[in-house]
Amino acid sequence: MASKNRTIGDHVGALLSGYIDGELTQQEGQRVELHCDACADCRQELGDLRALRDDVGNARLSEMGEDVWREKMDDTTVRVSRGIGWLLFIGGILIAAGMAIYEFIIDSSIEPWVKFLFAAIYGGLALLFLSVLRQRLLERKTDKYRDVEI
Ligand SMILES: [Zn+2]
Structure with missing residues (x-):
């Protein structure tokens, strides 16, 4: 993980599925929101994940497993x-x-x-x-x- 001193901190890709599912702590959720305000890449991924979750209906991304949705998005x-x-x-x-x-x-x-x-x-x-x-x-x-x- 990169230095935490930088303004936007580490990329939050690993937290995004939990964020969309509402499974993060308040602190983690705030970190995702602050980071996505500043980081176009993670904001883009968050948008992609939201669209993906619309695709899979009510299934929870975290239950699909990271491997499954990364494979689906990145083949x-x-x-x-x-x-x-x-x-x-x-x-x-x-x-x-x-x-x-x-x-x-x-x-x-x-x-x-x-x-x-x-x-x-x-x-x-x-x-x-x-x-x-x-x-x-x-x-x-x-x-x-x-x-x-x-
Ligand atoms: Zn980022």
């Missing part, structure tokens, strides 16, 4: 492979959609209004994928904080 391999999976999935669908659109445009036997209809459908799909992609990028930004903290 970089899973996260990276999932990112690559998303990239391949989205890229493949965009290429397939592009080819389909090209086929439609050069096919002179298809009525213009049908082309317009399909253009609208594919345009809508493209917007949906862009929004998913944007969400993934935002989540990755959050993950970066976690990697620094843990």
